[in-house]
Amino acid sequence: MVWRMPSDVGGYVLAGGKSSRMGQDKALLPLQGKPLVLHAVVKLRRVCMDVHILSSKAELDAYAPLVRDLHPGSGPLGGIEAALMHSQHDWNLFMPVDMPFLPSSFLDRWVRMAVVRERRGQRISMFTVFGVPQPTLCLLHKDVLPFVSAALKEGRLKLYSVLEEAGRELALRQRVLLGIAFANMPWDENARVGEAIEGDVKGEAWWMLTEAQRAAQALWFSNVNTPEEFAEAERFAGALDT
Numbered sequence: 001m002v003w004r005m006p007s008d009v010g011g012y013v014l015a016g017g018k019s020s021r022m023g024q025d026k027a028l029l030p031l032q033g034k035p036l037v038l039h040a041v042v043k044l045r046r047v048c049m050d051v052h053i054l055s056s057k058a059e060l061d062a063y064a065p066l067v068r069d070l071h072p073g074s075g076p077l078g079g080i081e082a083a084l085m086h087s088q089h090d091w092n093l094f095m096p097v098d099m100p101f102l103p104s105s106f107l108d109r110w111v112r113m114a115v116v117r118e119r120r121g122q123r124i125s126m127f128t129v130f131g132v133p134q135p136t137l138c139l140l141h142k143d144v145l146p147f148v149s150a151a152l153k154e155g156r157l158k159l160y161s162v163l164e165e166a167g168r169e170l171a172l173r174q175r176v177l178l179g180i181a182f183a184n185m186p187w188d189e190n191a192r193v194g195e196a197i198e199g200d201v202k203g204e205a206w207w208m209l210t211e212a213q214r215a216a217q218a219l220w221f222s223n224v225n226t227p228e229e230f231a232e233a234e235r236f237a238g239a240l241d242t
Contacts, residue, residue, distance in 0.1 A: 007111045010089040011048030013040045014136055015055040015097040016069065016079050027060060027097045029230060032237040036224065037063050039100045042242040046206060047108045048093055052086070054079035071152050076136050076159050081152055084145040091115055096136045100233060101219040104206045104241050114139045117183070121176035124167050125183040129221040133184065135160040137221070143170060187221065205241075212239040 015027045015037055027037040037053065041064045044051040053060050056068045067086050069078040076094075083092060093111055095102075114125045118141065125139040136159065147166035156162060167182025174181060216239035224233050 006045070006047055006049050007108075007115055008089060008091070009048045009111055009115065009139075010083070010087040010092040011044030011051040012067065012079070012083040012087075012092060012094050013037060013044065013051070013053045013055075013064070013097050014076055014079055014094055015040075015053050015057070015060060016076075025057070026224060026230070027055070027057070029224075031100055031224075031230075031233060032240055034242065035063070036100055037097050039240065039242045040095055040097050043102070043104045043107060044093065044095060046104045047111050049089065052083070053097075054083055054094075074152055075157050077148060077152060077157050077162060080140065080159070081145070081148045084140065084142055084148065087142065090142050091118070092140055092142070094136065094138050094140065096223060098224040099137065099221065100224065100242075101213075101216055101222065101236065101239055102137070103209055103213050103220070105209055106220070108207065111139065114183070117180075121171070121174040121180045122183055123170045123181050124163055125185070126163065127185050127187045127221065129187045131188075133160045134221055135163055138163065189218070191217075210239070210241070212236075213241065215239065 028035045031039065037060055041051055041053070051064050052067045053064045054067050056066070056072070060066060067082050070082050071078045080094060083094065091114060093107070110125070114122060123141040123143050126137065127134050144166045147162060147169065151162040164182065168178060171178045171181035216236050219236060219239070224230050
């Protein structure tokens with residue numbers, strides 16, 4: 001039996017938003033006795049070598065070290081630039097603070113697949129869920145940094161557009177198909193959910209999906225933005241793995 005170690009990947013929680021729809025800082029809202037930010041940090045620590053929070057809110061420093069934007073007010077793109085400049089890792093996983101139901105086992109498998117596919121030319125990995133791109137949950141190689149910085153200088157702040165542009169250019173440079181450099185994977189009710197463990201691996205329970213997690217698959221990519229959505233999240237607390 002062997003222990004599965006975290007991947008050589010940096011982990012960053014996107015927590016710099018204003019939470020205007022929630023009416024209060026949702027990062028600190030307790031779900032099953034733990035603030036949302038802690039749920040995100042715990043998940044990332046399981047799969048990443050080191051974890052930071054992208055925010056300037058001093059109160060979040062109690063959960064993981066902060067990385068502050070170099071260009072405040074630039075939305076997720078500004079946080080991603082700061083992270084890629086800060087990180088000591090080639091690959092970095094970005095996760096919104098308000099996505100508590102995405103299983104740690106899913107993140108683990110996804111990260112390991114992306115790192116392996118780097119040799120083929122992959123530099124960006126994300127999902128389009130029920131036809132809607134979800135770029136704030138993404139795996140980015142440091143090769144993406146120049147495109148992010150250039151977009152910020154030009155005032156282009158739409159994250160998906162910037163990632164798509166970076167993917168096209170990186171595909172051309174590496175002479176690979178766009179779908180290889182920029183893996184934008186579709187996800188819907190027919191998506192197949194694989195297990196995180198293969199072979200003789202010893203570890204904690206979170207390495208396997210539970211029946212409660214499978215039943216809550218429709219919520220995996222859901223953001224908790226409003227009081228109503230938070231109340232709904234509390235109903236499915238049994239699907240949390242943190």
